[in-house]
Each structure stands twice: as C-alpha cells, then as structure tokens.
Amino acid sequence: MKHKEIIIGAIAAIITFLAIQGFDIMPIIFFVGLGGILYYISGSKLLKVKSFSIGEEKKESSISFNDIGGQDVAKNELCEALEFIRSNDKLKALGIRPLKGILLNGPPGTGKTLLAKAAAQYTNSVFLSASGSEFVEMYVGVGAKRVRQLFTQAKQSAKKTNKHSAVIFIDEIEVLGGKRGQNHSHQEHDQTLNELLVQMDGISSDDDVKVLVLGATNRSDMLDSALLRPGRFDRIVKVDLPDRKGRSHILKLHTRNKPLSEQVEIEAIARDTFGFSGAQLESVTNEAAILAMREESQEISPNHFKNAIEKVMMGEKLDRLPSAEEKLRIAVHESGHALVGETIFPHSVASVNIASRSNALGYVRSTQEDDMFLYTYDYLKGRIAVSLAGALAEEVLLKSRSTGASSDFKNASDIARHIIHGGMSEIGIISVEDVPKNKLHDTISSILAEIEENTLAMLNENIRILKQISDELLEKETLSGDQLRALIKK
Amino acid sequence: MNITTLKLIRGAIVFMATLLLLYGAQFLWQKYYITVPLNRELQSVEGVQSVAVEKPSKINEPVNINISFNNISNFQKTYAQINEKSVQALKNKTYKINIKDNGNDELEKLYFDINMYVEKALIDGSFPSLAEKSNEIAKHIGARSNIFIDDKYIYLHITKGDKCLYKLISRQSRGVGELK
Numbered sequence: 001m002k003h004k005e006i007i008i009g010a011i012a013a014i015i016t017f018l019a020i021q022g023f024d025i026m027p028i029i030f031f032v033g034l035g036g037i038l039y040y041i042s043g044s045k046l047l048k049v050k051s052f053s054i055g056e057e058k059k060e061s062s063i064s065f066n067d068i069g070g071q072d073v074a075k076n077e078l079c080e081a082l083e084f085i086r087s088n089d090k091l092k093a094l095g096i097r098p099l100k101g102i103l104l105n106g107p108p109g110t111g112k113t114l115l116a117k118a119a120a121q122y123t124n125s126v127f128l129s130a131s132g133s134e135f136v137e138m139y140v141g142v143g144a145k146r147v148r149q150l151f152t153q154a155k156q157s158a159k160k161t162n163k164h165s166a167v168i169f170i171d172e173i174e175v176l177g178g179k180r181g182q183n184h185s186h187q188e189h190d191q192t193l194n195e196l197l198v199q200m201d202g203i204s205s206d207d208d209v210k211v212l213v214l215g216a217t218n219r220s221d222m223l224d225s226a227l228l229r230p231g232r233f234d235r236i237v238k239v240d241l242p243d244r245k246g247r248s249h250i251l252k253l254h255t256r257n258k259p260l261s262e263q264v265e266i267e268a269i270a271r272d273t274f275g276f277s278g279a280q281l282e283s284v285t286n287e288a289a290i291l292a293m294r295e296e297s298q299e300i301s302p303n304h305f306k307n308a309i310e311k312v313m314m315g316e317k318l319d320r321l322p323s324a325e326e327k328l329r330i331a332v333h334e335s336g337h338a339l340v341g342e343t344i345f346p347h348s349v350a351s352v353n354i355a356s357r358s359n360a361l362g363y364v365r366s367t368q369e370d371d372m373f374l375y376t377y378d379y380l381k382g383r384i385a386v387s388l389a390g391a392l393a394e395e396v397l398l399k400s401r402s403t404g405a406s407s408d409f410k411n412a413s414d415i416a417r418h419i420i421h422g423g424m425s426e427i428g429i430i431s432v433e434d435v436p437k438n439k440l441h442d443t444i445s446s447i448l449a450e451i452e453e454n455t456l457a458m459l460n461e462n463i464r465i466l467k468q469i470s471d472e473l474l475e476k477e478t479l480s481g482d483q484l485r486a487l488i489k490k
Numbered sequence: 491m492n493i494t495t496l497k498l499i500r501g502a503i504v505f506m507a508t509l510l511l512l513y514g515a516q517f518l519w520q521k522y523y524i525t526v527p528l529n530r531e532l533q534s535v536e537g538v539q540s541v542a543v544e545k546p547s548k549i550n551e552p553v554n555i556n557i558s559f560n561n562i563s564n565f566q567k568t569y570a571q572i573n574e575k576s577v578q579a580l581k582n583k584t585y586k587i588n589i590k591d592n593g594n595d596e597l598e599k600l601y602f603d604i605n606m607y608v609e610k611a612l613i614d615g616s617f618p619s620l621a622e623k624s625n626e627i628a629k630h631i632g633a634r635s636n637i638f639i640d641d642k643y644i645y646l647h648i649t650k651g652d653k654c655l656y657k658l659i660s661r662q663s664r665g666v667g668e669l670k
Contacts, residue, residue: 005497009504016505017512022548 063117069253070246070278071111074239078102078119081235085123085165085210099234100200101213103173105220106239109279112216115239116169119214125165126158132175135192143176143192151199151211158209165210173215174222193224200232241277244270250278254285261299269305272350272367276312284308306351310365314357322361328474329394329402330354330362335469336393337364337386337408338484339462340455344382352469352479361404367481377424380415384448385455387412392452393466396459412451416444465490520545524553524580531575537562538572552584558591565647565656566638593655596631597648601657603627604635608644608659620644 011032019025065075084091084099091098102119104112113129120127130150135143154166170176180190200213215233217223227233242250248270255266273281287308292300311317322330331354338352341364354362372379391405416425417440423429425443459466469487473479479487525543532541537559544554555576562568569587576585593601604624611620621637624646628635633650639661646657 003500005501006504009501010508012501013505013508013512017509020548021516022550 063114064121065115065118067253068111068114068118068278069249069251070242071115071239072246074104074106074115074237075118077235077237078104078115079122081237082119082123082212085125085212088164088210097231098210099212100231101215101233101235103220103223103228103233103236104214104216104239105218105236107218107241107277109277110239110241111278112239113169113171114278115237116167116214116216119212120167120169123165123167123212124163125167125212126154126161126163127167127169128154128157129169129171132170132172132177135176136189141191143189144195147192147195147199151202154211155209164208165212167212167214169214169216171216173227174217174219177215177217177223177227179222179224180226193227197226197232241275242281244274247273247276247281250281251285254282255300258285258289259299261301263302264300264305265302268302269309272306272309272365274367280312283312287311310351310353310357310363313365314360314363317355317357322356326361327354328470329398329404331470331473332393332397332466333390333402333404334362334364335466335473336389336391336396336459338479339393339466339469339488340389340458341366341386342481342484342488343458343462344385347481347485349481349484351481352473352484353477354473355477375418377419377422380419380424381447381451384412384415384451385458387415388448388452388455389459392456392459393470396456396463397466397470412448413444416447419447420444516549524583528553528555528576528579531579532557532572535568535571535575537568552586553580554586554588556588556590559589559654559656562647564638565636565645566640566643569643569645569658589656589658591654591656592652593648594653597633597650597653597655600628600631600633600635600648601646601655604646604648608646611644612659612661 015025015028015032018028065079068075081099081102084096088098104115106112116129117127119125128150130146135146150168154168158164158166176196177193178189180193213233215227220228220236228236248266251266251269251273255264269284273284276284284305285308288300288304291304291307292298295304297304321327334352334354338349342349345366348366350365350367352362352364356362375383387408388405390408391401394401394405419425420427420430420435420440420443421432425447427435427439427443465488468490469479469484472483472487476483525545528543529541532538532555539558539560542556544556546553555572557572559568569589572587576587604620604627607620607623611617617637617639624635624637628648631650633648636645636647636649638645638647642661644659644661646655646659648655648657
C-alpha cells in the first residue's frame with residue numbers, strides 16, 4: 001500500500017478525536033488492530049496465498065517494428081495479419097472473419113517477444129503477456145481459470161483505457177498447448193488447453209474489444225493439432241535465425257547508442273556471426289562495449305568485436321593453464337584444423353586460438369562470404385576433412401592422438417550421415433528409417449576413412465607449414481586469418 | 491533525512507492536520523447548528539430575559555441552556571414554550587435547561603418550608619391544599635407563591651419584591667430541570 005503513513009496518521013487522529021469526545025473507542029481500536037495484524041500477516045510470507053490471476057499488463061510498448069532487425073519476412077507476415085485488427089470495418093464489409101491467433105515459431109532469441117510487443121504498439125492495443133508455465137498449477141482447474149481470467153482481464157483493460165483491441169501474448173505456449181492425452185496423471189493440462197480453445201473460439205468480430213492471441217514457441221511440433229487449425233492460430237509466422245542482411249540490421253540497431261571506431265565494419269561482423277540469433281548479436285555488441293570499457297577505450301574497435309564474438313561463441317577465457325605438453329598438443333591440433341581449413345576453403349579461417357575458453361581448449365573460428373543453405377558433396381567432404389585434421393595433425397607431428405578430437409569425430413560422423421541421407425554416398429538414395437545400422441556404420445566409416453587418408457596425405461605434404469603454424473601459435477596463442485595465410489604462403 | 495524519518499514526519503503532519511480539521515468541523519457545527527439557532531428561538535419566547543448556551547466539550551454531552559426570566563406570570567407556560575423551542579432547534583440532541591433566578595436565603599428558606607407540603611402532595615395528591623398552604627406560608631413573610639402543576643412537574647414560582655425563585659419539581663423522579 002502506498003503512503004501507509006498518511007492513512008495511519010489520519011486514523012490515529014480520528015481515534016484521538018473520538019476518545020477526547022468521550023466515545024467508547026475500544027471496539028474501533030480492536031477492529032483497527034485486527035485489520036493491521038491481518039494486513040501485516042498477508043504482507044508477510046505466512047499467508048502469502050498465490051493469486052490465481054495471471055497476465056502481466058505492460059505499459060505502452062515503445063518497441064515498434066522498425067526497432068526489430070532481421071525479421072523482414074516475419075514482420076511483413078505479422079503486419080498483414082494485424083491489419084485485420086486495425087481496419088475492422090473493411091473486414092466486416094467483405095465478410096472476413098478476424099484472425100484469432102498468430103503463432104510465432106522459431107528458435108530461442110530470434111525476437112518473438114519483441115515482435116509481439118511491436119504488434120501491440122502497431123495496433124494500439126492493450127498488451128498482456130503471460131508465459132505458458134504460468135498456467136501450470138498443482139490445483140485442478142486453476143489453469144483453466146487463469147485462461148478465462150486472462151481473456152477477461154484483456155477485455156477489461158482495453159475498456160478501461162478506451163482501446164478497441166487487446167493482444168494477449170503467451171510465451172512458450174507449448175507448455176500450455178501440448179498435445180492432449182499425453183499426460184496420463186490427470187486431466188488438468190487438457191482442461192487448460194480446452195479452455196484456451198474455447199476462449200479463442202469465443203472471439204468474434206462483433207466483440208467490443210478485439211482480442212488477438214499471439215503465441216510463441218520453439219517447439220511447434222509439440223502443439224496440439226486443435227490449436228493449430230484455422231480459427232485458432234490462423235497464421236503460423238516463422239521467426240528464423242537472421243540471415244546476413246538481417247544480422248547486419250540487428251547489429252546496426254544494437255550499436256546505435258555505442259561509440260564505434262571508424263574501422264568497425266558492421267557487414268564484416270555480420271559475416272562472422274553466421275548462425276547467431278538476435279539475442280546473441282545483442283550480446284556481442286554488449287560484450288564488445290564491455291571489453292572496450294575494460295581497456296578504458298573511448299571507442300569500440302573491430303578487435304573488441306572479434307573478442308566479443310569469440311566470447312559469445314566459445315565462452316569466457318579461463319585462467320586454467322594447460323601444461324606445456326598439452327599446450328603443444330592443442331597448438332598442433334588447431335594448426336591442423338586451420339591449415340586444412342584454409343587449404344580447402346581459402347579465406348575461411350578468421351582466427352586460430354589456443355587460449356582456453358569455457359567451451360573449448362582451443363578453436364578455429366571460420367567465416368564464410370555468404371550464408372549457405374545448401375551444401376554440396378565436395379563442401380561436406382571438405383568440412384569432414386577440416387574436422388579430422390586436428391587429430392591427424394597430432395598424429396603427424398606428435399605420433400599419437402588424444403581425446404581432444406572426440407567432438408571433431410562426432411561432428412565428422414554427423415556430416416557423413418548427412419551425406420548418406422542426402423543420397424550422395426556409395427549406397428545411393430536410401431530410406432533413412434530402413435537402412436540397417438551396420439550398413440550405415442560401414443558407409444560412414446568408408447567415407448571417413450577415405451577422407452582421413454586424403455587429409456593425412458595433405459598434412460604430410462605440408463608438414464613444414466604445419467610445424468610453423470603450431471610454433472607460431474604456441475608463441476602468440478592467437479593467429480588471425482591473415483597471419484595464418486601469410487605463413488601458408490611462405 | 492532517511493525515508494523512515496520522512497514518513498514519521500509526514501504521518502505526524504497528517505495526524506495534526508486531521509485533528510485540526512475535526513475540531514474545526516466540530517466548532518462550526520456547534521456554532522451554526524446549536525448555538526445560533528437556539529439563541530434565536532429562545533430569545534423569541536415572551537418573558538425570557540437572557541439565554542446562554544454552553545457548548546458541550548464532548549460531542550455526546552447535553553447542551554446546557556442557562557436561562558433567566560423577566561417578570562413572568564405563568565412559569566409553566568413559559569417553560570413549556572422554552573422546551574418546545576429547544577426541541578425545534580436541537581432536533582434529537584439532548585439538552586438541559588438551567589433556570590437562573592435571583593432568589594435569596596429568605597426565599598430558599600421559604601421554599602424548604604413549602605417543600606414539606608410539596609412532598610406530602612406528591613404522596614397523597616393533596617395539591618389544592620398545597621396551593622393554599624404555600625400561599626399562607628409565603629404571606630407570613632410578605633412573599634407571593636404561584637404553583638402550577640402538569641403531569642410531569644410542579645412549577646413553583648416564589649417572589650418577594652424584586653427577588654424571584656423558580657423551582658421545578660419532577661412528579662416522577664424528583665430531579666430539578668429536564669433532561670430530554
């Protein structure tokens with residue numbers, strides 16, 4: 001309660017006045033005291049009864065679609081859907097049924113929540129957000145009650161603020177909208193989903209307040225089919241990882257308020273961050289700024305961005321120092337990756353590091369000129385060769401292998417499996433489910449063995465360069481792509 | 491100044507302000523709801539010389555109406571009018587009428603002498619003889635006694651020269667004055 005002291009002061013004065021006037025104030029004191037005790041207890045954790053209400057109403061959202069980068073397709077799709085709320089009269093004239101729900105589907109950190117907020121701003125609607133897990137409760141019937149309350153609250157809030165539409169955003173909707181009948185313990189989960197379906201069915205264009213449900217999930221495969229049918233979630237908007245143009249836009253948005261040095265090329269950073277989500281890109285710009293601050297630099301330089309990308313990708317640098325022997329092995333291993341990588345895919349290596357980070361002892365960071373969505377047989381073979389090169393380099397220079405290559409092998413096996421599934425292996429086009437395990441194993445082994453042989457030959461041919469790279473790496477800990485290329489050219 | 495001190499000061503200011511507000515409201519209410527209308531009404535009664543209304547210090551205490559008379563011929567009639575006007579002015583508020591007189595020891599003694607007959611009359615209902623006896627006793631000292639009776643009170647008005655004594659004797663509870 002705000003300004004408690006004012007209420008207490010006023011009550012004390014009234015009681016004093018009544019006492020002086022000769023009233024019997026004992027009953028008043030008793031009830032006021034009782035009220036105070038109850039208020040205190042309810043405020044403390046003793047009687048903290050969890051409210052059954054749900055849905056947090058957000059104040060005017062200041063995020064617009066212009067503030068969201070890299071999701072042009074999703075934005076266009078969503079904007080088009082939202083036009084139905086904005087121009088309701090046109091809809092009625094053409095007899096169009098309003099959209100009841102839009103499902104935003106995509107990996108984590110791609111800006112689904114931001115899109116929902118922008119949608120609320122775009123439609124000048126009341127925005128209520130809830131998470132799927134908020135509907136889950138140990139009490140039976142609470143989930144369904146919360147769904148009802150959420151819709152009622154949305155309508156009431158819109159009426160209160162003189163708005164004609166409300167956007168309900170349910171994050172992680174797969175918790176609430178998972179397939180029915182899978183939960184055998186009780187039907188609470190199913191009841192909650194049923195209530196959501198009923199509430200969404202109840203939305204019509206004649207309502208005073210138009211309610212649009214926006215759901216966000218990264219597991220649309222888990223959703224109940226009733227939820228996905230037209231009339232519930234009418235549109236499914238794919239919010240995917242941003243492409244290079246999108247990444248560049250996102251980076252520009254996040255560096256708007258940051259002092260960048262003139263050498264910083266947003267396009268180059270966008271190229272280096274293939275596979276990054278919007279959230280990761282935001283983290284990169286933030287980490288770069290933190291690094292600049294640590295160095296007491298007035299501007300953020302390309303080097304800060306480079307380190308920030310590595311930090312976001314590989315984790316924080318560790319203080320743990322490997323022994324000299326281990327360090328040599330790591331240097332040789334990474335040199336192998338770098339040499340083969342640069343030989344097969346020229347200009348692909350961005351940096352080689354043997355400084356341990358939380359996710360790896362050493363690593364080679366690769367970039368590519370353009371985003372790739374299709375891979376050829378030769379490209380995949382090249383990737384396998386790069387993966388195997390670490391362990392093979394150890395064998396060539398140190399005459400033995402180590403456990404450090406296990407994740408490389410797994411990666412190589414996965415790529416080989418892709419080759420087989422893509423019908424590019426010696427066994428031709430196959431049915432993935434029907435191919436026998438040993439056949440699969442034999443084919444993977446033969447692919448890996450062939451590439452291993454070629455890679456080993458390549459490394460033996462370039463053993464001098466390999467040695468040079470590992471020596472240089474041992475000395476400097478980090479080699480940039482250009483330094484590596486200069487060594488190879490020698 | 492930390493937040494707790496600030497809150498304490500704010501609470502104290504609210505306390506004082508509320509008290510001030512309540513007492514101010516009480517003062518205005520007493521003045522314009524009790525004193526002024528009551529004075530106006532009672533001053534209009536014939537035979538009333540002065541009226542002094544004592545504002546009660548507590549809200550549920552009766553209003554004390556101190557009243558003095560000019561020469562009145564009918565004590566009962568005047569008292570009835572005062573009662574009526576008081577009820578009109580005060581509505582449901584309780585009040586107490588105190589009649590001020592200028593009676594001296596001689597008149598007081600005379601009242602005590604008459605009082606025996608009053609008590610007797612209250613017991614056996616011999617009110618005619620009470621009037622006779624009181625006149626007789628009063629004449630002894632050159633005074634005049636007027637007795638009026640209704641179902642509630644015995645109104646005794648004794649005068650000698652410019653001195654007057656008014657006594658109101660309850661026929662039920664013996665209290666002097668009326669509390670409504």
